[in-house]
Amino acid sequence: xxxxxxxxxxxxQAGAELAKLSQNGVYASHQLLWQLFPNQKEREFLYREExxxxxxxxxxxxxxxxxxxxPLFAIESKAFTPQLMASSRLAFKLRVNPTICITPQxxxxxxxxxxxxxxxxxxxxxxxxxxxxxxxxxxxxxWLADEKRLAQWGVALDSLPHIMAYNRHHSNKRSGLKIQFxxxxxxxxxxxxxxxxxxxxxxxxxxxxxxMGCGLMLIRRIS
Numbered sequence: 374x375x376x377x378x379x380x381x382x383x384x385x386q387a388g389a390e391l392a393k394l395s396q397n398g399v400y401a402s403h404q405l406l407w408q409l410f411p412n413q414k415e416r417e418f419l420y421r422e423e424x425x426x427x428x429x430x431x432x433x434x435x436x437x438x439x440x441x442x443x444p445l446f447a448i449e450s451k452a453f454t455p456q457l458m459a460s461s462r463l464a465f466k467l468r469v470n471p472t473i474c475i476t477p478q479x480x481x482x483x484x485x486x487x488x489x490x491x492x493x494x495x496x497x498x499x500x501x502x503x504x505x506x507x508x509x510x511x512x513x514x515x516w517l518a519d520e521k522r523l524a525q526w527g528v529a530l531d532s533l534p535h536i537m538a539y540n541r542h543h544s545n546k547r548s549g550l551k552i553q554f555x556x557x558x559x560x561x562x563x564x565x566x567x568x569x570x571x572x573x574x575x576x577x578x579x580x581x582x583x584x585m586g587c588g589l590m591l592i593r594r595i596s
């Protein structure tokens with residue numbers, strides 16, 4: 374695997390791409406980063422979008438193949454082969470799209486945004502907006518801290534994670550199809566329980582909406 378930091382160069386062409394990003398959000402980012410992998414028919418990369426010190430977009434990209442250099446990007450790329458063992462402790466940052474499946478009385482399962490589901494269930498019971506936000510935050514934290522999910526990822530949380538941001542995303546595909554989903558930015562500490570399972574999941578990404586900038590976990594060893 375390769376982990377790369379990607380930024381747009383200060384060119385006229387890059388400026389046009391930056392305008393698209395501001396107009397169509399995550400779908401424009403998704404299309405833009407495909408240019409790093411011109412021969413791929415299926416997406417084999419994860420990415421996370423952030424802002425640099427000057428408020429410009431920068432991307433962290435995890436990929437099976439090294440990104441292709443183009444006149445549009447400045448790319449810093451390196452092989453990513455973390456040597457982990459059971460009991461390795463990591464600080465992590467993770468942007469995910471938390472969802473749950475709900476089966477109504479009609480019997481057809483439907484997927485719901487965890488935070489929006491918690492809001493709908495409690496908006497008439499919460500005393501104020503602050504309490505409702507707390508309920509939504511707890512729903513997101515409980516989603517990530519689910520023991521079955523963590524076992525499938527090969528990790529355990531050292532403590533409940535912190536929510537650093539929550540965003541609702543709205544974009545439009547070229548076909549006119551609307552894309553709507555939410556993302557939650559978590560930070561915290563975890564312990565690796567099964568390194569092989571964890572790295573297999575790491576390469577695939579965590580949660581849903583991975584094509585839209587979710588699912589890439591940034592990690593830093595602390596012991």
